[in-house]
């Protein structure tokens with residue numbers, strides 16, 4: 001349900017920013033033409049194509065030479081994308097397009113594309129942050145919303161600057177109102193429990209990855225630092241962390257989308273997790289820490305789809321109250337009690353489901369007060 005969307009906004013760069021942009025247009029053109037020449041020569045002499053990987057390595061080398069060190073001054077993603085463009089041009093030939101042409105300064109197609117990595121690009125209401133250029137003022141009725149993928153910067157022959165911001169966003173039309181409301185309690189054993197009596201377990205595949213991480217960490221601590229085996233394990237460990245992070249993100253993404261699509265009002269605890277995670281195992285602590293991430297996703301998706309998230313005060317005794325009669329049972333403070341029977345009304349409770357029902361009731365009460 002994610003879709004790509006582009007926002008084109010007018011940029012108002014400073015004199016210095018304009019100079020750097022023009023320089024970048026020139027450098028991307030230069031790199032493109034130089035690579036095209038290499039592709040032609042290579043084909044002429046050895047009858048073989050040159051692929052992106054090889055061109056990219058050449059680019060890295062060019063930057064180290066004195067004559068071409070000026071390439072270092074501009075956005076590296078712009079240069080890489082210029083090479084990708086060329087390769088795409090060769091691919092397009094297979095589908096009937098013509099042989100890629102050299103780019104001239106005089107065609108007035110001044111543009112380059114940069115990539116989102118490590119928050120190098122950001123947008124607020126008035127500024128867009130771009131690699132090497134810093135914050136550039138822009139003006140448009142709409143602020144680009146969503147996860148930024150790439151930005152194409154261009155200049156018209158008349159000297160106007162634009163940024164086309166490509167974002168990944170979710171399709172709004174797919175989520176109708178359902179009339180449902182839900183309370184969610186962060187689980188102590190599983191991931192969370194919900195007032196519709198559903199319990200969401202921690203994903204098993206993630207637990208497996210986390211176990212592998214623990215095992216590898218133990219092995220790593222036994223190997224001597226810097227040895228080739230140590231190095232190998234270190235890389236494997238880094239990959240496993242990455243895998244665990246991706247699995248976690250994927251899990252949170254799917255769960256939050258499902259909850260927001262199934263419910264109109266979502267009540268959650270406003271939790272400070274830091275105190276809770278101390279004594280858990282690694283798997284549990286990573287997942288508990290992801291509660292914030294989960295809540296953030298719920299909030300932005302709810303906002304996006306016109307649904308409501310209500311945070312219930314963390315000092316509200318959601319676990320101790322009987323959701324049927326309101327009796328407060330302090331004995332339930334003991335975390336090891338998973339099930340209990342209300343001494344007043346006699347109803348038996350699952351600890352977490354009862355808590356989530358209380359969170360829902362308290363959230364709805366807050367909603368009415370507002």
Ligand SMILES: [Zn+2]
Pocket residue numbers: 322323324325326327342343344345346347
């Ligand atoms: Zn009761």
